Amino acid sequence: MHRLFFGLIFLFSIGISGQEKYPQEAFRAPLEIPLILAGTFGELRSNHFHSGIDIKTQQREGLPIFAIGDGTVTRIKVSLWGYGKVLYVAHPNGYTSVYGHLQKFSPEIEEYIKKVQYKKKSYEVEVFPNYGDVKVEKGKVIAYSGNTGGSSGPHLHFEIRSSISEKPTNPLLYGLEVRDATDPILDKLYGYPISKDAQINQSNDKVEINFSRQKDGTYLADSVSALGTIGFGFLGYDRQDLAANKNGIYSVQQLVNGKVYTDYDFESFSFSETRYINTLIDYDHYGKYRKKIQRCFKTKANRLSIYNTLKNNGKIAVREGLSYSVEILIKDLKGNLTKVTIPVEGKKEEIIIKKEDTKTETFIVAKKPNNYNLGAAKVYFPTNTFYKDFYIDLKKGNDTVTIHNSRIPAHRKFTITFDVTKYPKAERKQLFIARLDKKMKPNYASTYKRKNTFTTRTRNLGTYTLAKDTIAPKVKAKNFKEKQWLNNYSYLSLKISDDLSGIDTYSATINGKWILMEYEPKKNTITYNFEDTIIDQKQCHLVVIVTDNVGNSTTFDSTFYRK
Numbered sequence: 001m002h003r004l005f006f007g008l009i010f011l012f013s014i015g016i017s018g019q020e021k022y023p024q025e026a027f028r029a030p031l032e033i034p035l036i037l038a039g040t041f042g043e044l045r046s047n048h049f050h051s052g053i054d055i056k057t058q059q060r061e062g063l064p065i066f067a068i069g070d071g072t073v074t075r076i077k078v079s080l081w082g083y084g085k086v087l088y089v090a091h092p093n094g095y096t097s098v099y100g101h102l103q104k105f106s107p108e109i110e111e112y113i114k115k116v117q118y119k120k121k122s123y124e125v126e127v128f129p130n131y132g133d134v135k136v137e138k139g140k141v142i143a144y145s146g147n148t149g150g151s152s153g154p155h156l157h158f159e160i161r162s163s164i165s166e167k168p169t170n171p172l173l174y175g176l177e178v179r180d181a182t183d184p185i186l187d188k189l190y191g192y193p194i195s196k197d198a199q200i201n202q203s204n205d206k207v208e209i210n211f212s213r214q215k216d217g218t219y220l221a222d223s224v225s226a227l228g229t230i231g232f233g234f235l236g237y238d239r240q241d242l243a244a245n246k247n248g249i250y251s252v253q254q255l256v257n258g259k260v261y262t263d264y265d266f267e268s269f270s271f272s273e274t275r276y277i278n279t280l281i282d283y284d285h286y287g288k289y290r291k292k293i294q295r296c297f298k299t300k301a302n303r304l305s306i307y308n309t310l311k312n313n314g315k316i317a318v319r320e321g322l323s324y325s326v327e328i329l330i331k332d333l334k335g336n337l338t339k340v341t342i343p344v345e346g347k348k349e350e351i352i353i354k355k356e357d358t359k360t361e362t363f364i365v366a367k368k369p370n371n372y373n374l375g376a377a378k379v380y381f382p383t384n385t386f387y388k389d390f391y392i393d394l395k396k397g398n399d400t401v402t403i404h405n406s407r408i409p410a411h412r413k414f415t416i417t418f419d420v421t422k423y424p425k426a427e428r429k430q431l432f433i434a435r436l437d438k439k440m441k442p443n444y445a446s447t448y449k450r451k452n453t454f455t456t457r458t459r460n461l462g463t464y465t466l467a468k469d470t471i472a473p474k475v476k477a478k479n480f481k482e483k484q485w486l487n488n489y490s491y492l493s494l495k496i497s498d499d500l501s502g503i504d505t506y507s508a509t510i511n512g513k514w515i516l517m518e519y520e521p522k523k524n525t526i527t528y529n530f531e532d533t534i535i536d537q538k539q540c541h542l543v544v545i546v547t548d549n550v551g552n553s554t555t556f557d558s559t560f561y562r563k
């Protein structure tokens, strides 16, 4: 009886979520604490979909991370940005598990990677061990959780990819237990007039649509009057049990009079398409309000493979005198469902709210390369830098150039080239290309210096100028003093910082021998572990050299004693 009951539930649950494609028993969880998510797979991030799950680690670092299955380490990377310290384990069943933002690796892997770091004299390294060289066993500790790289709080970033295609898949499709009985939350609903003649509620610009909760738990939107080709979009998120944070939803369906017009989910996607998130969301709205509206219709430039069904690209052709029932269903991976019904009446009305007219002198055709001379700099947009044709706002200046604003996304990098002929050679050394942020503070943009020109390649629209960094980085001892005995110390720590162009490189030696210092840019700290090397002299002379992005350099030196 029990067996049959559970069997039926199991069949039902795999039937609805397509989990049958993925092994359900092969993997264990990467942590031994209950899995509470700070981020879901496919969650909308800036310029990409989240390619894994973020597992909370009780606001601390150093929790043991376990291999989810037998396998071999195929890649180890230590980076200041991105995944920080990360481990890739290939499993015999064709999947690779990825563990990111680690504090450190297991002793064996730590020894392996430190050899490489000392050989290359670099903290940042990437190695691809030969198949079988670094084996791991299911359930054995392979690393400790941390907060390295582009992480803003302790957590484990965990992925499961196909080993061959490297396509990331939703890790929750492999039978990992995450408690979630909470329905996704619908925050805001929007209607989009799409065709030139289209209108919604007397507007030919995007309109917000109110909705309210019904007795049966579903939502009903205020009836809208519309005409022409229209579409819908929404702001929504999911929440797991035991956590207040907002996570991404799993799937979206849009039905028109019972017919599926749109159906997409985050079962899997490929890294090559992830930037097309900028075509799924209403980027203009994102540029203005930093909120990501998911649109239930697909634009021409959108090349995402996440769609299971699309009818008329999710767009609805509304005719006068007809009525339509539009339903939007948002679900999490457990099948918890939030549904909103929007009654639509085909009606021609007087337009009261007109779309703002943003014509400029320059109309840019996305599928052609475009070159502009803006006085202080030239800008070159390669073919398909942008997703659509639009009126671009270009401003010339003596020292600055403004390339539109951040409300338009660029899919490809474009080039900005400043002429530096007017600057004496000595001065050029300290100059760099800077992007001015909202507070007009200059931020370093990677500057390639040629004879009379400086060039940067970027995807960020905005204001650029030449800035000058004349001040060398600062270096300060953090946990020790000059001429101190450091016998009981396990590590040396220093603070490094730069006021403007930012730190480019650093290196450290003790008595002339290179030592590994781990750099944490979030804390401006570099740290040396005394276990790394055998210091055979009582008197130790530490030299640290830090260089900023224009080549200003500071040498710090200090003597300490140890026996």
Ligand SMILES: [Zn+2]
Residues within 6 Å of the ligand: 039, 050, 052, 053, 054, 156, 157, 158
């Ligand atoms: Zn993550």
